[in-house]
Amino acid sequence: MASRSLVAWACLLFVLLLLAFGGAPAEARPAPGSRHRRVVIAPTPTLISTNAAADESTVPFNKAAFSVHRKLLAENNKPPKAAAPPESSGNINVESYGAAGDGRSDDTKAFLNAWAKACSSAEPTVLLVPAGKKYHVKEIPLSGPCKSEITFQIDGTLVAPEDKSDWNKQGYPHWISFTNVDRLTVTGKGTLDGTGKSSWKNSCRTNHKNPCTFAPAALTFTSCNHLKVHNIKLLNSPQVHLLIQYCKDVELTSITITAPSNAPEADGIHISHTEDIRIIKPVIKSGDDCLSIATGVKNLYAYKVECGPGHGISIGSLGKDNSDAQVSNITIDTAHVTGTLYGARIKTWQGGSGYAKEIKFLNMIMDKVKHPIYIDQYYCNQFDPLKPKPCEEQKTAVQISNVLFKNIKGSGTTKDVISLHCSKSFPCQDVILQDIDLKMKGGxxxxxxxxxxxxxxxxxxxxxxxxxxxxxxxxxxxEDSSD
Known part of the structure; x- marks a missing residue:
């Protein structure tokens, strides 16, 4: 009896020692392949890692400690309240590079720095000009080649300086220009305001006492292949609004251009030395040619052109200063021309050489157009309208051939609504007139x-x-000095 009591006390003492040292008997499981039981002692957990999911069937789980730890972890991972969200590598905002957009600050440097970042990106990038703000910028030359595709998204308003006296004096100045940038898209709901009033006032076409100089073109693309320009608005350019030269594969869609009817040399879209162009649904109100197609243009298709006021839709001028011109495969399909000096027009200088061929003017409505259909191989602009005189005839001229005027209707404001004035040495050849109905305004x-x-x-x-x-x-x- 005494021996049994000693054994019981010994077992009780053993259990108390185990509890005193923090251990607890775990569930005893038979080891694989063994007929004996073994005891596994599991330590009390002090920290639960949040990086690995807890399996509550095998790991002791302290819910209260875990909840406190997760709360602290969440607080530590919160970004500072004043910090801006990180800029995505594929989305660059000009304001991240210092553009204020307050309508007063000079944001030129910020735009240049943002472009440098976008152009160096190895992945397609959107360069964003945010909506609802005005960014004052001077001349901005944006050049390539770039490492990947860029979308320049203009949702805000860019404003040119009123005083352009410190702009480039060599050659033709440009306000915003892209050079040698392939696979570029310029789009957005914004506006490029060229603030051209001071330039127009100082033009030799306005004041014949002033020397004739070039004023800046608002938006220029040079040597840019696979180019797309969509939806943007161009306003009051000093001279040409949109200038495209030495490009290939160009698409212009839903562009709006606006300037007063008396803005000198403010062409809407001027294209030279460029192949494969599509112009879809432009709306152009300006002081010169709505659409000017110059030498070196091949394969151009323009559809649904809204033109006027201005000088109409022109092929040319070609052959100036005895130069060689080459223009071919031009189609103007569906246009509404209102209140312009000319409608469908081809103009070349005496003394030039080369050709303008395979030209089609189709499906056009003329509304109060002074000269709806016009070919002029004696073109020369003269600065003094008080002393007009015919251009001197020379022995060479740009050859005009294979020209179709079809389905052109509406009204003119002069008696001579179809004028075909061609060179004696190089007569216009293979001209076709079909389905033409042009009357005087008011009849x-x-x-x-x-x-x-x-x-x-x-x-x-x-x-x-x-x-x-x-x-x-x-x-x-x-007709006038600014033509």
């Missing part, structure tokens, strides 16, 4: 057409009848 007078050295290939359903009068070069004088 008070009968309209007529005049021809000079033109070889009509075909005419059908044309009013007024083609070549009802014969003009000579002495009958043709420049």
């Amino acid at each position: 008070a007078k009968k309209t007529m057409s005049s021809c000079e050295n033109v070889m009509l290939k075909q005419s059908s359903n044309v009013f007024p009848a083609p070549c009802t009068s014969v003009a000579t070069k002495n009958d043709h004088v420049p």
Whole structure:
């Protein structure tokens, strides 16, 4: 009996020692392949890692400690309240590089720095100009080649300096220009305001006492292949609003251009030395040509052009200073031309060489256009409108051939609504007139057409009848000094 009591006390003492040292008997499981039981002592947990999920079936779990730890971890990972969210590598904001957008500060440097970052990115990048702000910028030359595609998204307003006296004096100055940048897209809901009023006032076309100099073009693309320009608005450029040269594969969509009708040399879109161009639904109100297609242009298609006021849609001028011109495969398809000096027009200088061929003017509505259909191989602009005189005839000229005017209707403001004035040495060849109906505005007078050295290939359903009068070069004088 005494021995049994000693054994019981010994077992009790052993259990008390285990509890005193913090151990607890775990569930005894038979080891694989063993017929005996063994005891596993599990330590009391002091910290639960949040990096690995806890398996409550095997690991003791202190819910209270875990909850406190997660709360502290969340607090420590919160960003400072004043910190801006990090800029994505594919999305660059000009304000991240110091652009104020307050309508007063000079943001030129910020734009240049943001462009440098975008151009050096190895992945496609969006360079953003935020909406609702005005960014004053001087001349901004943005050049490539760049490592990847760039989308320049202009949602705010860019404003040019009023005083452009410190701009580039060599050659043709440019306000915002892109050079040697392939796969570029310029888009957005914003506006480029060229503040051209001071330039127009000082133009030799406005004040003939002033020397003739070039004013800045608002937006220029040079040697940019696979270019897209969508939706942007161009306002009051000092001279040309949108200038495209030496590019290939160009798409212009839903561009809006606005300037007063008396803004000198403020062409809407001027294109030279460029191939494969698509111009879709532009709206152009300006003081010069809505669309000016110069030498070196090949494969151009323009659709749904809204033009006027201004000088109309022009191929040329070509051959100035005895130069060689090459223009081919031009189609203007569907246009509404309102209140312009000319409608569908081809203009070349005497003394030039080369060709303008395969040209189509289709599906056009003329509304109060002074000269709806016009070919002029005696083109020369003269600065003094008080002393107009015919251009001197020379022995060479740019050859005009394969020209189609089809489905052109509406009204003119002069009697001579179809004027075809071609060179004696190089007559216009293979000119076709089809489905033409042009009357005087109000119908008070009968309209007529005049021809000079033109070889009509075909005419059908044309009013007024083609070549009802014969003009000579002495009958043709420049319409105004700014043309």
